[in-house]
Amino acid sequence: MATDYATLKKGGFMKQRQKDTFSLRLSVVGGQVTAQQLVAITEVANRFGKGYIHLTSRQGVEIPYIKLEDIDKVKDALAEGGVSPGVCGPRVRTITACQGSEVCPNGCIETEELAKELNDRYFGKELPHKFKFGITGCQNNCLKAEENDLGIKGGLRVSWIEDKCINCGVCAKVCREGAIKIEDGKVSLDNDKCNYCGRCAFSCPTDAYDTKPGYLVSFAGLFGNKISKGVEIVPFVEDKETLFRICDAALKFFKENANPSERFKFTIDRVGKEKLDEAIWEAYKGNN
Secondary structure, three states: OOHHHHHHHOOOOEEEEOEEEEEEEEEEEEOOHHHHHHHHHHHHHHHHHOOEEEEEOOOOEEEEEEHHHHHHHHHHHHOOOOEEEEEOEEEEEEEEEEHHOOOOOOOOOOOHHHHHHHHHHOOOOOOOOOEEEEEEEEOOOOOOOOOOEEEEEEEEEEEEEEHHHHOHHHHHHHHOOEEEEEEOOEEEEEEOOOOOOOHHHHHHHOOOOOEEEEEEEEEOOEEOOEEEOOEOOOOOOOHHHHHHHHHHHHHHHHHHOOOOOOHHHHHHHHHHHHHHHHHHHHHHHOOO
Protein backbone atom coordinates (compact mmCIF):
# COMPACT_ATOMS: atom_id res chain seq x y z
CA MET A 1 0.00 0.00 0.00
CA ALA A 2 1.29 3.46 -0.93
CA THR A 3 2.16 5.78 1.95
CA ASP A 4 -0.40 8.55 2.40
CA TYR A 5 1.99 11.43 2.99
CA ALA A 6 -0.78 14.06 2.97
CA THR A 7 -2.55 12.40 5.90
CA LEU A 8 0.70 11.96 7.77
CA LYS A 9 1.55 15.63 7.28
CA LYS A 10 -1.89 16.64 8.50
CA GLY A 11 -1.12 14.66 11.65
CA GLY A 12 2.21 16.39 12.25
CA PHE A 13 4.57 13.91 10.52
CA MET A 14 6.75 15.86 8.08
CA LYS A 15 8.90 14.07 5.52
CA GLN A 16 12.65 14.29 5.96
CA ARG A 17 15.27 13.95 3.24
CA GLN A 18 15.87 10.39 4.39
CA LYS A 19 13.57 7.74 2.93
CA ASP A 20 10.55 6.80 5.10
CA THR A 21 11.76 9.10 7.87
CA PHE A 22 9.78 11.89 9.51
CA SER A 23 10.13 14.78 11.90
CA LEU A 24 7.11 14.73 14.20
CA ARG A 25 5.67 18.10 15.19
CA LEU A 26 3.94 18.00 18.57
CA SER A 27 0.96 19.97 19.80
CA VAL A 28 2.12 22.82 22.06
CA VAL A 29 -0.28 25.56 23.17
CA GLY A 30 1.08 28.95 24.16
CA GLY A 31 4.59 27.57 24.68
CA GLN A 32 3.46 25.53 27.70
CA VAL A 33 4.82 21.98 28.13
CA THR A 34 4.44 20.10 31.42
CA ALA A 35 7.27 18.20 33.11
CA GLN A 36 5.31 14.97 32.54
CA GLN A 37 5.08 15.72 28.82
CA LEU A 38 8.81 16.46 28.67
CA VAL A 39 9.56 13.03 30.13
CA ALA A 40 7.38 11.34 27.50
CA ILE A 41 8.95 13.38 24.70
CA THR A 42 12.44 12.52 25.93
CA GLU A 43 11.65 8.82 26.07
CA VAL A 44 10.26 8.81 22.53
CA ALA A 45 13.22 10.79 21.19
CA ASN A 46 15.62 8.32 22.79
CA ARG A 47 13.74 5.20 21.76
CA PHE A 48 12.50 6.08 18.27
CA GLY A 49 14.55 9.12 17.21
CA LYS A 50 18.18 10.13 17.65
CA GLY A 51 18.04 11.27 21.25
CA TYR A 52 17.31 14.95 20.68
CA ILE A 53 14.43 17.28 19.86
CA HIS A 54 14.17 20.46 17.80
CA LEU A 55 12.57 23.65 19.15
CA THR A 56 10.97 25.60 16.31
CA SER A 57 10.77 29.36 15.95
CA ARG A 58 7.05 29.20 16.86
CA GLN A 59 7.37 27.47 20.24
CA GLY A 60 6.96 24.07 18.63
CA VAL A 61 8.62 20.82 19.63
CA GLU A 62 9.68 18.37 16.92
CA ILE A 63 11.16 14.88 17.22
CA PRO A 64 13.26 14.12 14.12
CA TYR A 65 14.18 10.72 12.65
CA ILE A 66 10.93 8.87 13.31
CA LYS A 67 10.72 5.81 11.05
CA LEU A 68 7.55 5.05 9.10
CA GLU A 69 7.15 1.64 10.72
CA ASP A 70 7.30 3.20 14.22
CA ILE A 71 4.61 5.85 13.78
CA ASP A 72 1.83 4.01 15.63
CA LYS A 73 4.17 3.07 18.47
CA VAL A 74 5.29 6.69 18.75
CA LYS A 75 1.69 7.93 18.93
CA ASP A 76 0.86 5.42 21.67
CA ALA A 77 3.96 6.25 23.71
CA LEU A 78 3.30 9.98 23.51
CA ALA A 79 -0.37 9.57 24.38
CA GLU A 80 0.60 7.81 27.62
CA GLY A 81 2.49 10.95 28.61
CA GLY A 82 -0.32 13.32 27.64
CA VAL A 83 1.33 14.44 24.40
CA SER A 84 -0.45 14.64 21.05
CA PRO A 85 0.84 15.31 17.52
CA GLY A 86 0.47 18.78 16.05
CA VAL A 87 -0.65 19.72 12.56
CA CYS A 88 0.93 20.95 9.35
CA GLY A 89 -0.50 22.00 6.00
CA PRO A 90 -3.46 24.31 5.19
CA ARG A 91 -5.05 24.80 8.59
CA VAL A 92 -4.80 26.83 11.82
CA ARG A 93 -1.39 26.18 13.33
CA THR A 94 0.09 26.30 16.83
CA ILE A 95 -1.18 29.19 18.97
CA THR A 96 1.93 30.97 20.27
CA ALA A 97 2.00 33.12 23.39
CA CYS A 98 4.34 34.75 25.90
CA GLN A 99 3.88 34.11 29.64
CA GLY A 100 1.65 37.14 30.12
CA SER A 101 0.50 38.76 33.35
CA GLU A 102 0.53 35.49 35.30
CA VAL A 103 4.35 35.58 35.32
CA CYS A 104 5.68 38.72 33.61
CA PRO A 105 5.59 42.03 35.56
CA ASN A 106 4.97 43.87 32.27
CA GLY A 107 2.08 41.66 31.21
CA CYS A 108 -1.24 43.38 30.64
CA ILE A 109 -3.33 40.27 29.89
CA GLU A 110 -3.38 36.62 30.93
CA THR A 111 -2.06 34.93 27.79
CA GLU A 112 -1.96 31.22 28.65
CA GLU A 113 -5.71 30.94 29.20
CA LEU A 114 -6.40 32.91 26.02
CA ALA A 115 -4.06 30.67 24.01
CA LYS A 116 -5.90 27.58 25.26
CA GLU A 117 -9.27 29.11 24.41
CA LEU A 118 -8.14 30.01 20.90
CA ASN A 119 -6.62 26.56 20.50
CA ASP A 120 -9.87 24.87 21.53
CA ARG A 121 -11.80 27.09 19.16
CA TYR A 122 -9.61 27.02 16.06
CA PHE A 123 -6.62 24.63 16.17
CA GLY A 124 -6.47 22.40 13.09
CA LYS A 125 -9.35 24.19 11.34
CA GLU A 126 -9.18 23.45 7.60
CA LEU A 127 -8.43 26.54 5.49
CA PRO A 128 -7.08 27.35 2.00
CA HIS A 129 -3.59 27.80 3.49
CA LYS A 130 -1.88 27.89 6.88
CA PHE A 131 -3.06 30.49 9.37
CA LYS A 132 -1.06 31.62 12.41
CA PHE A 133 -2.16 33.21 15.68
CA GLY A 134 0.29 34.92 18.01
CA ILE A 135 -0.42 36.43 21.44
CA THR A 136 1.88 38.87 23.20
CA GLY A 137 1.08 40.23 26.64
CA CYS A 138 2.21 43.85 26.31
CA GLN A 139 3.83 46.49 24.14
CA ASN A 140 7.24 44.87 24.60
CA ASN A 141 5.87 42.52 21.95
CA CYS A 142 8.08 39.51 22.73
CA LEU A 143 5.93 37.30 20.46
CA LYS A 144 5.99 39.83 17.59
CA ALA A 145 2.23 39.87 17.14
CA GLU A 146 2.31 41.70 13.81
CA GLU A 147 4.20 38.81 12.15
CA ASN A 148 1.10 36.62 12.41
CA ASP A 149 -1.96 36.25 10.23
CA LEU A 150 -3.83 37.38 13.33
CA GLY A 151 -1.84 38.97 16.13
CA ILE A 152 -3.17 39.82 19.58
CA LYS A 153 -1.32 42.28 21.80
CA GLY A 154 -2.35 42.88 25.40
CA GLY A 155 -2.88 46.39 26.71
CA LEU A 156 -4.41 48.40 29.54
CA ARG A 157 -6.85 51.25 29.17
CA VAL A 158 -6.07 53.59 32.08
CA SER A 159 -7.92 56.37 33.85
CA TRP A 160 -6.56 58.67 36.55
CA ILE A 161 -8.03 58.63 40.09
CA GLU A 162 -7.46 62.14 41.40
CA ASP A 163 -8.07 61.52 45.11
CA LYS A 164 -5.41 58.78 45.24
CA CYS A 165 -2.75 60.83 43.45
CA ILE A 166 0.13 62.37 45.44
CA ASN A 167 1.52 64.30 42.44
CA CYS A 168 4.85 62.47 42.50
CA GLY A 169 5.18 62.69 38.73
CA VAL A 170 6.37 59.10 38.26
CA CYS A 171 3.67 58.30 35.69
CA ALA A 172 4.73 61.17 33.44
CA LYS A 173 8.39 60.18 33.73
CA VAL A 174 7.81 56.54 32.74
CA CYS A 175 5.43 57.25 29.86
CA ARG A 176 7.43 56.72 26.67
CA GLU A 177 4.73 58.14 24.41
CA GLY A 178 4.44 61.57 26.01
CA ALA A 179 0.78 60.86 26.71
CA ILE A 180 0.86 62.10 30.34
CA LYS A 181 1.40 65.65 31.54
CA ILE A 182 1.05 67.09 35.04
CA GLU A 183 -0.23 70.64 35.20
CA ASP A 184 -1.31 72.47 38.35
CA GLY A 185 -1.26 69.23 40.32
CA LYS A 186 -3.54 67.42 37.91
CA VAL A 187 -2.75 64.59 35.52
CA SER A 188 -3.67 65.10 31.89
CA LEU A 189 -3.85 61.96 29.73
CA ASP A 190 -3.80 62.24 25.94
CA ASN A 191 -5.68 59.15 24.80
CA ASP A 192 -4.58 59.67 21.20
CA LYS A 193 -0.95 59.21 22.25
CA CYS A 194 -1.53 56.39 24.75
CA ASN A 195 -0.42 52.98 23.45
CA TYR A 196 -2.01 51.02 26.35
CA CYS A 197 1.35 49.83 27.72
CA GLY A 198 0.24 50.30 31.34
CA ARG A 199 3.62 51.62 32.53
CA CYS A 200 1.93 54.51 34.34
CA ALA A 201 -0.32 52.20 36.35
CA PHE A 202 2.43 49.68 37.07
CA SER A 203 4.73 52.46 38.36
CA CYS A 204 2.23 54.41 40.45
CA PRO A 205 3.04 54.07 44.19
CA THR A 206 -0.56 54.84 45.28
CA ASP A 207 -2.58 52.92 42.67
CA ALA A 208 -3.97 56.18 41.32
CA TYR A 209 -4.97 54.57 38.00
CA ASP A 210 -7.94 52.37 37.19
CA THR A 211 -7.05 49.81 34.54
CA LYS A 212 -9.09 47.85 32.03
CA PRO A 213 -7.25 45.03 30.21
CA GLY A 214 -7.92 44.45 26.55
CA TYR A 215 -6.55 43.57 23.15
CA LEU A 216 -4.97 45.25 20.14
CA VAL A 217 -5.57 43.06 17.10
CA SER A 218 -3.52 43.06 13.89
CA PHE A 219 -4.25 41.30 10.62
CA ALA A 220 -2.36 39.75 7.72
CA GLY A 221 1.18 39.72 9.05
CA LEU A 222 3.66 37.65 7.08
CA PHE A 223 7.26 36.68 7.76
CA GLY A 224 8.55 34.23 5.18
CA ASN A 225 9.53 34.56 1.54
CA LYS A 226 7.63 37.83 1.66
CA ILE A 227 7.55 40.08 4.71
CA SER A 228 4.62 42.26 5.71
CA LYS A 229 3.65 43.81 9.03
CA GLY A 230 0.12 43.12 10.22
CA VAL A 231 -2.22 46.13 10.39
CA GLU A 232 -4.81 47.18 12.95
CA ILE A 233 -8.37 47.78 11.76
CA VAL A 234 -10.47 48.31 14.89
CA PRO A 235 -9.57 50.11 18.14
CA PHE A 236 -8.81 48.66 21.55
CA VAL A 237 -10.98 45.58 22.24
CA GLU A 238 -12.12 45.32 25.86
CA ASP A 239 -13.72 41.87 26.08
CA LYS A 240 -13.15 38.31 24.86
CA GLU A 241 -16.60 38.02 23.32
CA THR A 242 -15.77 40.81 20.88
CA LEU A 243 -12.27 39.41 20.34
CA PHE A 244 -13.64 35.98 19.41
CA ARG A 245 -16.19 37.54 17.03
CA ILE A 246 -13.32 39.34 15.32
CA CYS A 247 -11.28 36.13 15.07
CA ASP A 248 -14.31 34.26 13.70
CA ALA A 249 -14.84 36.96 11.09
CA ALA A 250 -11.19 36.94 9.98
CA LEU A 251 -11.13 33.16 9.52
CA LYS A 252 -14.48 33.18 7.74
CA PHE A 253 -13.24 35.91 5.40
CA PHE A 254 -10.09 33.94 4.64
CA LYS A 255 -11.95 30.68 4.04
CA GLU A 256 -14.54 32.29 1.76
CA ASN A 257 -12.18 34.50 -0.26
CA ALA A 258 -8.76 32.82 -0.44
CA ASN A 259 -7.53 30.75 -3.33
CA PRO A 260 -5.87 27.42 -2.51
CA SER A 261 -2.29 27.93 -1.22
CA GLU A 262 -2.80 31.68 -0.84
CA ARG A 263 -1.79 33.35 2.43
CA PHE A 264 -4.14 35.77 4.17
CA LYS A 265 -2.05 38.81 3.22
CA PHE A 266 -2.27 38.02 -0.51
CA THR A 267 -5.98 37.28 -0.32
CA ILE A 268 -6.53 40.77 1.08
CA ASP A 269 -4.29 42.31 -1.58
CA ARG A 270 -6.31 40.57 -4.29
CA VAL A 271 -9.88 41.15 -3.09
CA GLY A 272 -9.30 44.53 -1.43
CA LYS A 273 -8.61 45.49 2.17
CA GLU A 274 -11.82 47.50 2.34
CA LYS A 275 -13.80 44.24 2.23
CA LEU A 276 -11.88 42.83 5.20
CA ASP A 277 -12.30 46.15 7.03
CA GLU A 278 -16.05 45.92 6.59
CA ALA A 279 -16.20 42.35 7.90
CA ILE A 280 -14.03 43.12 10.93
CA TRP A 281 -15.93 46.29 11.82
CA GLU A 282 -19.22 44.39 11.66
CA ALA A 283 -17.78 41.81 14.06
CA TYR A 284 -16.44 44.55 16.35
CA LYS A 285 -19.90 46.12 16.53
CA GLY A 286 -21.56 42.74 17.06
CA ASN A 287 -23.51 42.86 13.81
CA ASN A 288 -22.34 39.57 12.30
